[in-house]
Amino acid sequence: MTDSNNPEQMDTTLDQLSAELRQVVEFDDVPESMYNMVASIHEVTEESVREAWDSLPASAQNIVDSFEQFHALISVSQSFAGINVMEEFPNLNLPESMSDDEKEQYRAELLDKVLHDCIKDMVKQIKKARRDPLLKKDFRDVFAR
Numbered sequence: 345m346t347d348s349n350n351p352e353q354m355d356t357t358l359d360q361l362s363a364e365l366r367q368v369v370e371f372d373d374v375p376e377s378m379y380n381m382v383a384s385i386h387e388v389t390e391e392s393v394r395e396a397w398d399s400l401p402a403s404a405q406n407i408v409d410s411f412e413q414f415h416a417l418i419s420v421s422q423s424f425a426g427i428n429v430m431e432e433f434p435n436l437n438l439p440e441s442m443s444d445d446e447k448e449q450y451r452a453e454l455l456d457k458v459l460h461d462c463i464k465d466m467v468k469q470i471k472k473a474r475r476d477p478l479l480k481k482d483f484r485d486v487f488a489r
Contacts, residue, residue, distance in 0.1 A: 364416040386419035
């Protein structure tokens with residue numbers, strides 16, 4: 345099924361998501377309107393997330409069962425953060441002298457920073473979960489069946 349406003353963009357369904365990503369999407373009650381964004385972010389951030397995962401000590405990696413679970417948690421977090429940036433961007437008090445191209449460049453840089461910060465935050469949280477039983481439980485509850 346395609347979006348009538350963009351015939352080249354396919355609508356992503358839950359069935360098209362990896363099992364881990366689907367679990368996070370369902371657990372966090374992600375609106376269907378965000379599925380395309382979640383899937384896109386999941387795909388394009390894999391390399392950066394893999395680098396973060398590889399830098400974690402084994403004790404932190406053991407908080408979740410796999411890289412795929414870690415990646416899914418980050419992708420959904422990044423999607424919500426990205427939506428917030430896009431919703432707030434029109435309210436920013438940018439200089440009137442900025443051209444439309446400069447504004448778009450600034451928005452892209454801001455979004456990139458927010459997505460990167462989500463990875464850093466998840467790394468901190470998963471490291472913290474090693475010493476915080478409640479936080480560890482929160483991570484594991486997402487994937488409990």
